[in-house]
Amino acid sequence: MRNKKISNAAVGRIVLYYRTLKTLEQSGEKIISSGKLSKLLEFTPEQIRQDLSYFGQFGVKGVGYDVENLRRSLENILGLKYSWNLAIVGVGNLGRAIANYKAFPGMGFFVNALFDVSKDLIGKKINGVKIYDSENLGSVAKRKFIDIGVITVPEDQAQKVVNVLVDVGVKGIWNFASTKIFVPPEVSIVNEDLAVGPTALSYNLSKK
Amino acid sequence: MRNKKISNAAVGRIVLYYRTLKTLEQSGEKIISSGKLSKLLEFTPEQIRQDLSYFGQFGVKGVGYDVENLRRSLENILGLKYSWNLAIVGVGNLGRAIANYKAFPGMGFFVNALFDVSKDLIGKKINGVKIYDSENLGSVAKRKFIDIGVITVPEDQAQKVVNVLVDVGVKGIWNFASTKIFVPPEVSIVNEDLAVGPTALSYNLSKK
Known part of the structure; x- marks a missing residue:
């Protein structure tokens, strides 16, 4: 191999x-x-x-x-024999949905930290995982050995959050913000695009 | 063409x-x-x-x-010159995230109805769109000319919900439940799989 x-x-x-x-x-x-x-x-x-x-x-x-x-x-x-620590940044609806996704632990993906700016959320837990203040993103991500950062913050916050994660050595970014994110060559990024699914349906339906 | x-x-x-x-x-x-x-x-x-x-x-x-x-x-x-009516079935975190997705209207995708079984949710609105009782899924979907059903219910409810939508003539299914859904040949289905993104990162990170 x-x-x-x-x-x-x-x-x-x-x-x-x-x-x-x-x-x-x-x-x-x-x-x-x-x-x-x-x-x-x-x-x-x-x-x-x-x-x-x-x-x-x-x-x-x-x-x-x-x-x-x-x-x-x-x-x-695919590296599925390893396990990976995920941090979700942005505990909105999408962040919560990912935090609650049941198939992840069985595949070796463990959500170990959540981050948000809202004072109402900080300190609470989702699925047993604590929500930290985004102010402390870098230090907590480092302490929790985060491998993959899940970006579910608003578009205008995404690059800033990614920069903090990259600075403390996070090597994988799973980006849901619909904006172009820049990462250094040693960091891997996967961009999700929610519009692909319905557009595929639009194609099929317009042919009927 | x-x-x-x-x-x-x-x-x-x-x-x-x-x-x-x-x-x-x-x-x-x-x-x-x-x-x-x-x-x-x-x-x-x-x-x-x-x-x-x-x-x-x-x-x-x-x-x-x-x-x-x-x-x-x-x-x-791709049929992007048309507009399409979407119904989201299951107003959990993922359903809410999709209901709030800002890029859809600009692409011709309009969320026109939400459905849930929870008495606490029925009658409320998200982004100006009403949450209906899932009991009335068929009749409301028909009345609202729904083209695409977005399936964000638990796995064990997904096929039942799809059957109701298909029976009233819905021709597109966007499925987020991680279970195999059967539809007749005249219906198009797109299955989303949240595990693809992190697995791609797992591959890249395991090579580092």
């Missing part, structure tokens, strides 16, 4: 490959052809081959992929 | 192409080569060509794409 740097988009695709393989494995499939995988995943076989080729040779020509082996390899590649 | 049925994954990619072209256009770019577009979008040139080829011939060999023309074409293709 090589450790090449690949794009966020490619990692996003590998996450989808991983989840599909897990479902296949649970339903008892042993081998899957690249053609069938392509159909299930809705990417071209070339795209899938190119993405997987970053990590080595998985498929056997004319046979396909061993479902369990490939699932295991992708799990390792 | 042909009206072929394409996959949700392909539509998702076209939404990304559209948003990137819009940014390019706003920054004054007139023409973009397929190589540069591929690099920006993080998909192979083959994948982009294949996706766009569903709708006709856009690029000029050896020159590239006309940014404004392609953006306009994709806007039409």
